[in-house]
Amino acid sequence: MEKEQLMEEAKTARERAYVPYSKFKVGAALLTADGKVYHGCNIENAGYSMTNCAERTAMFKAVSEGDRKFTALAVVAETKGPVSPCGACRQVIAEFCAPDMPVYLTNLNGDVQETTVSELLPGAFSTEDLEYAARK
Numbered sequence: 111m112e113k114e115q116l117m118e119e120a121k122t123a124r125e126r127a128y129v130p131y132s133k134f135k136v137g138a139a140l141l142t143a144d145g146k147v148y149h150g151c152n153i154e155n156a157g158y159s160m161t162n163c164a165e166r167t168a169m170f171k172a173v174s175e176g177d178r179k180f181t182a183l184a185v186v187a188e189t190k191g192p193v194s195p196c197g198a199c200r201q202v203i204a205e206f207c208a209p210d211m212p213v214y215l216t217n218l219n220g221d222v223q224e225t226t227v228s229e230l231l232p233g234a235f236s237t238e239d240l241e242y243a244a245r246k
């Protein structure tokens with residue numbers, strides 16, 4: 111799938127955002143190795159901290175459906191420049207996506223920043239860090 115199409119999918123996902131508090135809609139589209147697209151939107155809550163971001167919604171939907179091989183992610187919001195994923199989402203993306211996987215950050219003006227998982231979170235805490243402590 112072309113990156114332009116994946117960014118369009120993210121815009122479609124954005125329209126489903128549940129944002130009564132911030133009114134700030136975010137959409138994500140996660141492409142799997144076999145060509146499936148998982149949509150994610152942000153879902154807020156009256157208990158504000160229960161909010162789930164668009165990126166993590168897409169990631170958790172995919173993993174819970176048995177998909178873990180991803181090839182690209184697009185994220186869109188109404189921001190001045192390309193939207194910047196939060197730290198929590200960067201950590202979750204790094205858990206499941208290869209360091210060199212492309213990530214397309216965009217906005218409603220069509221600005222695009224093409225980056226990668228490792229650029230989003232250099233030095234991510236990972237399973238290897240846990241394995242060192244668990245060594246016998």
Ligand SMILES: O=c1ccn([C@H]2C[C@H](O)[C@@H](CO)O2)c(=O)[nH]1
Nearest residue numbers: 132134136152163164194195196
């Ligand atoms: O990359 C981002 C940044 C923010 N949000 C959401 C969380 C909250 O609902 C709203 C304002 O922070 O935007 C996302 O979904 N993804």
Ligand SMILES: [Zn+2]
Nearest residue numbers: 163196198199
């Ligand atoms: Zn986030």
